[in-house]
Amino acid sequence: MHISAREREIINLLLDHPDGINVQEIAESLNVSSRTVQRELKGVESIASAHSLFLKKVLGVGMYIEGTPEQKNELQIAILKSGQEFTQKERQELILCSLLKEPESIKLSSLANDLHVTVATVSNDLNKVEEWLKDFDLNLIRKKGYGIALLGSERKKRKALGHLIAQQLNEYEFLSVVEDEYESKTRFSNGLLEIIKLEKLTMIGKMIRDIEQQLPYSLADSAFMTFTIHLSLAIERIIQGEVIQIDQEVLEELSISKEFIIASQIVIELEEVFQVNIPIAEKGYITMHLLGARQRQEKNDWQKESSTEMVVGSKKLINYVSKELEINFEEDQALFEGLITHIEPAIYRIQKKLDANNPLAGQIQEDYPAMFKIIQEGLSEAFPKIVFPTEEIAYLVLHFGSSQVIYDNSKEVRALVLCSSGIGSSKMLASRIKKEIKEITEIEVSSLANLRNIQIDQYDIILSTVEMPGFSKKYITVNPLLPKKEAEQIRDEIKRNSLTTEATLLRKLHNKKFKKQIKLKTPKLIKQNLEVIQQYTETVLHILNTFETISLPFIPTSSILLLEVCKQANVRGLIGDYFEVTNQLTEREKKGGLGIPGTSIALYHCRSEYVMQPVFLSFLLHEPMVVKAMDHSSIKINTLLLLLAPVDMQTGQLEVLSTISSTIIDDEESTRIFTSNNYTDIYSKLSYALYDNLQKRFKD
Known part of the structure; x- marks a missing residue:
C-alpha cells in the first residue's frame, strides 16, 4: 500500500497523541491548512483500517487511532517498509546523515537516486542543509564533477551528529530507549540508524548508569542524554577510523581532576566491550562532559x-x-x-x-x-x-517561568472572544464567561474582520464561536451559551498556561513602556470618552424609538422567513437592499447556528453595508420553525430577534449592541421576556439594561 509523506506525518502525530488531537493542531504542527488535513484523513482512515485499527473522532477531544499496542507498532513498521516518499525535512536529514558519515565526496545524482527525487530537488534541499551546518561551523563544498563534501573538524561533525540525534527523541523517550523499554524504536530515521546503533546506545547508557554511582553528584537527564550520545558517536567514529584532536595543555589540566580518573575507567570498559583502542584525546573529552554535567546534590x-x-x-x-x-x-x-x-x-x-x-x-x-x-x-x-x-x-x-512568584503575578487572565460579526454570539459568550469563569479577569470581543487591528499576543486565551480554518494561533471553539463541559475545558487551559503566561509578561512590558501616557487623563482622552458616551446615548434613543414587536403570517421555510423579516425592516426605512441583507444573514447562519439552546429564540445578527444605524426588532412566528442552534443541535423557535449593525461601527454603537445581546440571556426571567414578544415588557427590559450600563460608564 502506497503511503504519502503527508499521510505518514499525520499517522505519526495521531500515534503520538493517544488521548486525541484535533485537525487544527495537526495543521499547525505540519504547517498546512486545516482543509489540507481534512483532505488527507480519508487516506489515513484507509491505512489504519488495513491494519485493523480505527480512526476515532470524538467531539471536543479530537481524533485518535484505536487499537492494541501491537497493531500500532505493526503500522509504524509498515510505514517504514513502504516504498517511502520522503518529506522535505526527512530528505534534508538523510542528506545531512550521508554528508556527516562519508569522509569522501558524494555525487548529487547518487543522492537523488537514493531519495527518489530529481537532482534539482536535492540541490534545493542542500541550500537548507548548508544553512543548518553554519550553526556548527561546518562548510559544504559543491564542485561540478567533484560532487559535494563536508569541510570541518571531527569534533564539529560529532557535535552536529549529536544534535541531530537529540532532535529525534525527547528525554523521556531517550531514557526509555536506553532502558530498553521503548515500545517502538522507529522514531529514529533510517539515516541515523546507520550512524548510531541502538544496541550500542543501550549498552553505553547502562554502563554510564553503573559508573554514575561512583560520582559525588548525579547526572541530570539532559546531561545523561548528551553524554550517552557523545560516547556512542565516539565509538562509531573510532571504529570508522575518525579521530578527534585535543590541545595538550588542556589535556594536562584535565588529567589532575577526579573526573579524569572516572573517564579512564569508562575508557577501559568501552575498550573491553567494543574491542577498540580509544585515543587519550577521547579521554579528555569524556572528562569535559563529566565536569560540564556536574549537578550538586547537597x-x-x-x-x-x-x-x-x-x-x-x-x-x-x-x-x-x-x-x-x-x-x-x-x-x-x-x-x-x-x-x-x-x-x-x-x-x-x-x-x-x-x-x-x-x-x-x-x-x-x-x-x-x-x-x-x-x-x-x-x-x-x-x-x-x-x-x-x-x-x-x-x-x-524555564527556571524563571516555573517560579512561584510568576504564578502569583499571573492571576490576571485576559481573553479574546471572536465571532464573525462581533455583535451577537460573541457578546453572549462574553456575558456567560463573566458569570461562570471568575479566573478570566478581562474580556475583549472582536469580529474576525477586526483581527488585523488586534495584538493577539497580549491575550492569554482565545475563544471563538466559529471555526477558523488556517488561523495561526491556538484557540478554543466554544458554544456561546458556555455549557459546563466547555467552561471546564477553558479552566483547564488556563491552569495549563498559568505558570508561564507570556501574554501577561507582554502586557507588563507594554504597560511599563506607556505608563506615563496611561496615567495622564489628557483633554484629548476626556473628549474621546465624552464622544463615546454621546454615541451610546444617541444609539440607545434610536434603538428604543425604532424597536417594534411584529407578528408574522405563516411562512413555510427559514429562507423565506429571513427574506420577510428583512423586508419588514426595509419597509420601516431601517435598512437598504433587503435581498442583500438576507444573503448576509444566510451566510452568517452557515458559519454557526443562531438558535439559542434551551429557548425558543433565534438571534439573527450580522454587519452590513446596507445598514446605516443599528437595528433591533422582535418577530413572533405564526408557527414554530426548526433552525440550527449555536451548539449545532436543532431547536424549534417561535421568536426571531433581528440585530443588525453597520460595517464600520462606532465604539458607543458597539457597546449598545453588546448590552442587548448579553441581556437576552442574562437570566431565565430575561429569556422569558424576550420569548413573549410583548412590546411593553421587552421595551422596559431594554431601557433599564441600557440605562444601567450607561451609569456604569459614568462611574468608570
Missing part, C-alpha cells in the same frame, strides 16, 4: 561551593529580570539556588565548547519571546564576558 552547600562571580551574576540576572517585568523574583530563594546550580556548569560547557542538549529550545524561544529576550539581555549584563547560546537561555526561561 543543596545546603550550594552557596559555599559556588564562586563569588556565580552568586553575584545570578543576583544581577534576577534583579534585571525583576525590574523589566515588574515582578519581584528576588523573594524566590529556590529560583536563586536553581540558577546558580544551572549557570555554573553551563558556563563551563560554553568555555569548553561542549554542546548543551535542549530539544525544546526553539519551541521555548517561539512560545515565550518576551521572557527569552529579557533573560538574554540580563545575561549580557550579569555575565558580560560569556555569550550564552539559545539552548542555555531556554533552560533559564
Whole structure:
C-alpha cells in the first residue's frame, strides 16, 4: 500500500497523541491548512483500517487511532517498509546523515537516486542543509564533477551528529530507549540508524548508569542524554577510523581532576566491550562532559561551593529580570539556588565548547519571546564576558517561568472572544464567561474582520464561536451559551498556561513602556470618552424609538422567513437592499447556528453595508420553525430577534449592541421576556439594561 509523506506525518502525530488531537493542531504542527488535513484523513482512515485499527473522532477531544499496542507498532513498521516518499525535512536529514558519515565526496545524482527525487530537488534541499551546518561551523563544498563534501573538524561533525540525534527523541523517550523499554524504536530515521546503533546506545547508557554511582553528584537527564550520545558517536567514529584532536595543555589540566580518573575507567570498559583502542584525546573529552554535567546534590552547600562571580551574576540576572517585568523574583530563594546550580556548569560547557542538549529550545524561544529576550539581555549584563547560546537561555526561561512568584503575578487572565460579526454570539459568550469563569479577569470581543487591528499576543486565551480554518494561533471553539463541559475545558487551559503566561509578561512590558501616557487623563482622552458616551446615548434613543414587536403570517421555510423579516425592516426605512441583507444573514447562519439552546429564540445578527444605524426588532412566528442552534443541535423557535449593525461601527454603537445581546440571556426571567414578544415588557427590559450600563460608564 502506497503511503504519502503527508499521510505518514499525520499517522505519526495521531500515534503520538493517544488521548486525541484535533485537525487544527495537526495543521499547525505540519504547517498546512486545516482543509489540507481534512483532505488527507480519508487516506489515513484507509491505512489504519488495513491494519485493523480505527480512526476515532470524538467531539471536543479530537481524533485518535484505536487499537492494541501491537497493531500500532505493526503500522509504524509498515510505514517504514513502504516504498517511502520522503518529506522535505526527512530528505534534508538523510542528506545531512550521508554528508556527516562519508569522509569522501558524494555525487548529487547518487543522492537523488537514493531519495527518489530529481537532482534539482536535492540541490534545493542542500541550500537548507548548508544553512543548518553554519550553526556548527561546518562548510559544504559543491564542485561540478567533484560532487559535494563536508569541510570541518571531527569534533564539529560529532557535535552536529549529536544534535541531530537529540532532535529525534525527547528525554523521556531517550531514557526509555536506553532502558530498553521503548515500545517502538522507529522514531529514529533510517539515516541515523546507520550512524548510531541502538544496541550500542543501550549498552553505553547502562554502563554510564553503573559508573554514575561512583560520582559525588548525579547526572541530570539532559546531561545523561548528551553524554550517552557523545560516547556512542565516539565509538562509531573510532571504529570508522575518525579521530578527534585535543590541545595538550588542556589535556594536562584535565588529567589532575577526579573526573579524569572516572573517564579512564569508562575508557577501559568501552575498550573491553567494543574491542577498540580509544585515543587519550577521547579521554579528555569524556572528562569535559563529566565536569560540564556536574549537578550538586547537597543543596545546603550550594552557596559555599559556588564562586563569588556565580552568586553575584545570578543576583544581577534576577534583579534585571525583576525590574523589566515588574515582578519581584528576588523573594524566590529556590529560583536563586536553581540558577546558580544551572549557570555554573553551563558556563563551563560554553568555555569548553561542549554542546548543551535542549530539544525544546526553539519551541521555548517561539512560545515565550518576551521572557527569552529579557533573560538574554540580563545575561549580557550579569555575565558580560560569556555569550550564552539559545539552548542555555531556554533552560533559564524555564527556571524563571516555573517560579512561584510568576504564578502569583499571573492571576490576571485576559481573553479574546471572536465571532464573525462581533455583535451577537460573541457578546453572549462574553456575558456567560463573566458569570461562570471568575479566573478570566478581562474580556475583549472582536469580529474576525477586526483581527488585523488586534495584538493577539497580549491575550492569554482565545475563544471563538466559529471555526477558523488556517488561523495561526491556538484557540478554543466554544458554544456561546458556555455549557459546563466547555467552561471546564477553558479552566483547564488556563491552569495549563498559568505558570508561564507570556501574554501577561507582554502586557507588563507594554504597560511599563506607556505608563506615563496611561496615567495622564489628557483633554484629548476626556473628549474621546465624552464622544463615546454621546454615541451610546444617541444609539440607545434610536434603538428604543425604532424597536417594534411584529407578528408574522405563516411562512413555510427559514429562507423565506429571513427574506420577510428583512423586508419588514426595509419597509420601516431601517435598512437598504433587503435581498442583500438576507444573503448576509444566510451566510452568517452557515458559519454557526443562531438558535439559542434551551429557548425558543433565534438571534439573527450580522454587519452590513446596507445598514446605516443599528437595528433591533422582535418577530413572533405564526408557527414554530426548526433552525440550527449555536451548539449545532436543532431547536424549534417561535421568536426571531433581528440585530443588525453597520460595517464600520462606532465604539458607543458597539457597546449598545453588546448590552442587548448579553441581556437576552442574562437570566431565565430575561429569556422569558424576550420569548413573549410583548412590546411593553421587552421595551422596559431594554431601557433599564441600557440605562444601567450607561451609569456604569459614568462611574468608570
